[in-house]
Amino acid sequence: xxxxxxxxxxxxxxxxxxxxxxxxxxxxxxxxxxxxxxxxxxxxxxxxxxxxxxxxxxxxxxxxxxxxxxxxxxxxxxxxxxxxxxxxxxxxxxxxxxxxxxxxxxxxxxxxxxxxxxxxxxxxxxxxxxxxxxxxxxxxxxxxxxxxxxxxxxxxxxxxxxxxxxxxxxxxxxxxxxxxxxxxxxxxxxxxxxxxxxxxxxxxxxxxxxxxxxxxxxxxxxxxxxxxxxxxxxxxxxxxxxxxxxxxxxxxxxxxxxxxxxxxxxxxxxxxxxxxxxxxxxxxxxxxxxxxxxxxxxxxx
Amino acid sequence: xxxxxxxxxxxxxxxxxxxxxxxxxxxxxxxxxxxxxxxxxxxxxxxxxxxxxxxxxxxxxxxxxxxxxxxxxxxxxxxxxxxxxxxxxxxxxxxxxxxxx
Numbered sequence: 001x002x003x004x005x006x007x008x009x010x011x012x013x014x015x016x017x018x019x020x021x022x023x024x025x026x027x028x029x030x031x032x033x034x035x036x037x038x039x040x041x042x043x044x045x046x047x048x049x050x051x052x053x054x055x056x057x058x059x060x061x062x063x064x065x066x067x068x069x070x071x072x073x074x075x076x077x078x079x080x081x082x083x084x085x086x087x088x089x090x091x092x093x094x095x096x097x098x099x100x101x102x103x104x105x106x107x108x109x110x111x112x113x114x115x116x117x118x119x120x121x122x123x124x125x126x127x128x129x130x131x132x133x134x135x136x137x138x139x140x141x142x143x144x145x146x147x148x149x150x151x152x153x154x155x156x157x158x159x160x161x162x163x164x165x166x167x168x169x170x171x172x173x174x175x176x177x178x179x180x181x182x183x184x185x186x187x188x189x190x191x192x193x194x195x196x197x198x199x200x201x202x203x204x205x206x207x208x209x210x211x212x213x214x215x216x217x218x219x220x221x222x223x224x225x226x227x228x229x230x231x232x233x234x235x236x237x238x239x240x241x242x243x244x245x246x247x248x249x250x251x252x253x254x255x256x257x258x259x260x261x262x263x264x265x266x267x268x269x270x271x272x273x274x275x276x277x278x279x280x281x282x283x284x285x286x287x288x289x290x291x292x293x294x295x296x297x298x299x300x301x
Numbered sequence: 302x303x304x305x306x307x308x309x310x311x312x313x314x315x316x317x318x319x320x321x322x323x324x325x326x327x328x329x330x331x332x333x334x335x336x337x338x339x340x341x342x343x344x345x346x347x348x349x350x351x352x353x354x355x356x357x358x359x360x361x362x363x364x365x366x367x368x369x370x371x372x373x374x375x376x377x378x379x380x381x382x383x384x385x386x387x388x389x390x391x392x393x394x395x396x397x398x399x400x401x402x
Contacts, residue, residue, distance in 0.1 A: 003398060004398055005398065005399045006400050007399065007401045008402050019330045019332070020330075020332065025402060030391075030392045031392065032392050032393065033343075241399070241401055244399055245398075247398075248399065259398075261398075300375060300397060300398065301302065301345075
């Protein structure tokens with residue numbers, strides 16, 4: 001069970017030997033036990049990785065994320081045949097009960113909007129407009145309050161006129177944070193043996209990660225919160241690394257103190273076992289600390 | 302939490318030497334780092350995982366010699382004094398959740 005994120009930022013060769021991943025840089029050689037790694041982020045195009053390393057990482061269900069020349073994550077590895085993926089499991093996913101899918105989507109949207117409101121409150125911003133929309137949520141969010149709230153939320157959190165589609169540094173940081181979050185959720189979905197393509201609400205034909213996009217919704221505001229607290233003029237390597245480090249944020253999930261990466265794992269398992277009919281709810285209750293300081297990050301075991 | 306393995310193994314016969322090499326190699330493959338000769342340590346996230354690792358070691362023990370383990374918390378491990386020499390500078394000797402290379 002992995003607990004470490006490895007970020008490779010410089011010219012390096014990544015290979016495998018004796019259940020360890022060897023990262024050889026110009027200065028030194030780092031050896032990391034493969035069982036410790038949860039996510040391997042290669043945030044440079046100057047790294048070389050051996051096929052053996054990729055296959056061993058896939059076998060240990062480690063997400064490997066590759067970046068383009070601007071350092072933006074562009075793709076990730078998806079295990080071809082996780083050892084727990086069976087036909088019966090896939091059949092179960094295709095047969096997920098519509099009522100359950102709709103119910104889960106309602107909970108996810110509710111939790112997301114609640115988180116957005118919490119984040120605004122933390123920045124001492126008036127949330128009455130969002131509260132108003134929040135009370136209008138219906139089952140399966142037929143009236144699409146999610147989008148309505150998002151359109152009001154971003155300009156409130158950042159500045160008037162802020163648009164998600166702009167090429168602003170803050171947007172680049174948000175996208176970076178979201179893609180790390182999505183990869184991590186995808187890793188957990190694959191680990192349960194489900195397909196990431198088949199979502200409950202998202203059904204974009206070109207999106208390989210519809211299910212991941214669904215399940216990550218309640219946690220997006222955590223990225224927004226962090227980004228809104230920074231003054232970002234440029235997406236620097238330090239900001240990227242701190243965004244990866246956000247996975248270690250201490251929070252309260254369903255009443256238990258934990259860190260974000262463990263909360264995400266529990267969340268994915270909860271949602272999937274709800275959809276499979278193994279449990280009756282999949283509640284998402286997140287409580288955040290006062291500020292994201294260094295103390296809020298649990299950097300050590 | 303750290304699991305520390307300390308051993309003294311006989312190296313009298315060529316079979317003993319082979320057993321010793323095999324054991325040491327397996328330890329390294331389990332993710333252990335040599336913090337000094339015959340003393341190996343590994344980070345474990347919880348007490349259970351330390352226990353699990355110890356059980357894995359039990360599957361490749363040599364027939365003779367002396368091998369002992371000790372589990373200490375991160376705080377105790379980091380409180381170690383270096384009277385002569387320095388701590389090993391290695392990723393495996395840290396418990397950081399995010400490692401930047």
